[in-house]
Amino acid sequence: MIQPHRSHSLYVFFLLHRVSxxxxxxxxxxxxxxxxxxxxxxxxxxSFLKLTDIAAVKIAEALLVFxxxxxxxxxxxxxxxEWLPWTDWxxxxxxxxxxxxxxxxxxFLLSVF
Amino acid sequence: xxxxxxxxxxxxxxxxxxxxxxxxxxYTVPAYDNQTVLxxxxxxxxxxxxxxxxxxxxxxxxxxxxxxxxNGKPRWTCRTHVNKVTRGEKLTIxxxxxxxxxxxxxxxxxxxxxxxVKAKGVHEPSTGRHDPxxxxxxxxxxxxxxxxxxxxxxxxxxxxxCDTVAANPDYxxxxxxxxxWTLVNDEKNKDxxxxxxxxxxxxxxxxxxxxxxxxxYCPVGLNPMKAVAGLKRATAFKFWRKRG
Amino acid sequence: xxxxxxxxxxxxxxxxxxxxxxxxxxxxxxxxxxGLTTAEILGRTQGSILWFLFYGLFVxxxxxxxxxxxxxxxxxxxKLRGFPLTVFSxxxxxxxxxxxxxxxxxxxxx
Numbered sequence: 001m002i003q004p005h006r007s008h009s010l011y012v013f014f015l016l017h018r019v020s021x022x023x024x025x026x027x028x029x030x031x032x033x034x035x036x037x038x039x040x041x042x043x044x045x046x047s048f049l050k051l052t053d054i055a056a057v058k059i060a061e062a063l064l065v066f067x068x069x070x071x072x073x074x075x076x077x078x079x080x081x082e083w084l085p086w087t088d089w090x091x092x093x094x095x096x097x098x099x100x101x102x103x104x105x106x107x108f109l110l111s112v113f
Numbered sequence: 114x115x116x117x118x119x120x121x122x123x124x125x126x127x128x129x130x131x132x133x134x135x136x137x138x139x140y141t142v143p144a145y146d147n148q149t150v151l152x153x154x155x156x157x158x159x160x161x162x163x164x165x166x167x168x169x170x171x172x173x174x175x176x177x178x179x180x181x182x183x184n185g186k187p188r189w190t191c192r193t194h195v196n197k198v199t200r201g202e203k204l205t206i207x208x209x210x211x212x213x214x215x216x217x218x219x220x221x222x223x224x225x226x227x228x229x230v231k232a233k234g235v236h237e238p239s240t241g242r243h244d245p246x247x248x249x250x251x252x253x254x255x256x257x258x259x260x261x262x263x264x265x266x267x268x269x270x271x272x273x274x275c276d277t278v279a280a281n282p283d284y285x286x287x288x289x290x291x292x293x294w295t296l297v298n299d300e301k302n303k304d305x306x307x308x309x310x311x312x313x314x315x316x317x318x319x320x321x322x323x324x325x326x327x328x329x330y331c332p333v334g335l336n337p338m339k340a341v342a343g344l345k346r347a348t349a350f351k352f353w354r355k356r357g
Numbered sequence: 358x359x360x361x362x363x364x365x366x367x368x369x370x371x372x373x374x375x376x377x378x379x380x381x382x383x384x385x386x387x388x389x390x391x392g393l394t395t396a397e398i399l400g401r402t403q404g405s406i407l408w409f410l411f412y413g414l415f416v417x418x419x420x421x422x423x424x425x426x427x428x429x430x431x432x433x434x435x436k437l438r439g440f441p442l443t444v445f446s447x448x449x450x451x452x453x454x455x456x457x458x459x460x461x462x463x464x465x466x467x
Contacts, residue, residue, distance in 0.1 A: 003185055004184060004185025004186050005185055005186045005187065005210075005274050005326060005330065006276065006324075006326070008325065008326070008329045010323065010324060010325030010326075010329070011276070011324045011325065011326060014322050014323065014324045018322075018430065021423075021426050022426075022427070022430060024423070025423040025426060025427055025449075025453075028419065028423065028453060028456075028457070029452065029453070029456050031460075032453075032456035032457050032459065032460040033456065033460075035460035035463055035464055036456070036459045036460045036462075036463040037463070038395060038398065038399060038463040038464050039462075039463040039466075040463070042395050045395045046394060046395045049392075049393045049394060049395065052389070052392065052393055053392065061389075065382065065385065068378060068381075068382065069378075069382060072374075072375065072378045072379070075371050075375075076375060078323060079368060079371065079372065081323065081342055082323075082342050082345040082346060082349075082368075083345075083346055083349060083368075086339050086342065086343070090325070090338075104382060107386055108382075108385065108386050108389070111386045111387075111389055111390050112389045112390075277433075280432075280433035280434070281358055281432065281433055284358075313360060313361035314360055315358065315359065315360045316358075317360065317361075319359040319360060319361055319363070319364035320358050320359055345364070348361050348364075349361075349364075349365065349368070352361055352362075352365050
């Protein structure tokens with residue numbers, strides 16, 4: 001996947017943005033289905049929510065939060081690049097968006113454990 | 114003269130073939146402290162295999178005809194020193210990516226230039242030769258933006274580096290779009306809106322994912338990613354104005 | 358893969374979602390403290406016009422945004438083109454929209 005000509009940071013940030021977006025899009029139908037259990041089958045929703053007591057599930061949730069936050073901040077960076085006056089520090093901004101995503105996931109981990 | 118008689122030699126893999134396919138062939142060439150990739154290719158063609166096909170003209174980084182893929186990255190070979198791109202490993206030379214191969218290291222550049230035309234990258238004068246000359250302030254914002262892209266040597270390194278072109282053959286590519294952006298900002302070009310419409314079609318500037326490979330590899334240090342972002346901004350504003 | 362209309366739909370839906378995602382993450386971080394239960398979720402959201410509008414808009418925007426994103430990926434990685442690609446994009450859009458609105462109704466209505 002990482003061919004020689006792709007070995008620079010903005011390409012890696014593109015890949016992160018695409019993979020996180022794809023993962024979130026695949027997760028959404030499951031997310032929606034589980035929430036709709038609230039009216040169709042509240043007891044099974046409750047037993048599903050019980051799963052979130054397991055540490056591994058909490059970490060998986062934090063990963064989802066990371067994907068969402070990173071996609072958000074990375075996307076804001078892209079829109080700023082496209083629509084606001086140009087700045088030459090695109091790589092620094094991309095790194096900052098990744099850092100913000102990680103911070104958000106850490107915040108989530110802190111409150112879930 | 115054979116490489117074995119030289120004090121130092123190096124191994125080079127060169128892609129040999131045509132549009133139907135091909136393979137890498139190994140050559141042993143003399144290793145000098147100062148030699149460009151184009152020197153190596155020329156040495157092989159002159160000393161070892163006269164049938165090797167490649168393209169070059171000026172040898173000083175102006176004509177844009179000698180670009181090839183060197184160890185997986187697109188480069189202008191006449192200004193690329195061998196010891197700057199290899200760290201002890203073998204030198205591997207292939208034709209540019211994203212363009213059809215004619216033979217060996219020479220690619221067919223037709224579609225690359227056809228896309229320039231499709232992006233309305235052809236200058237349409239706003240006045241005729243009998244009209245008085247319109248002064249252009251070199252310090253004006255538009256002129257500065259236009260000037261940022263005019264040193265392009267049409268070498269297709271950015272086009273070859275671009276993974277959006279690789280994934281979507283309709284995409285006009287960084288060079289054609291940068292040319293379009295230059296003309297949008299050129300006060301002597303007749304109609305910026307024609308250009309903006311041309312780059313708003315499917316395959317236009319909105320297909321760009323800002324991988325930044327064009328800017329990363331542009332041998333003359335231009336920033337096509339910035340130019341494409343400029344087109345996205347201008348077309349977005351135009352989109353609102355049309356509805357506003 | 359994208360013309361200017363799809364590009365604008367992609368970017369506008371993204372801008373609409375930016376504050377919604379921040380709100381969603383904030384609610385998540387607040388709500389997961391001490392575990393999640395159906396009663397707790399419904400207690401917060403049920404019968405609330407505000408949450409209905411918040412998540413209704415969110416679902417609409419994400420359906421547009423994800424459908425266009427998936428369209429580009431299907432075009433570039435699966436080489437889907439032309440009419441099949443358009444049908445596929447609309448299918449993704451309507452699937453996400455219907456599942457999403459059903460979920461919003463489930464947690465805010467009644």
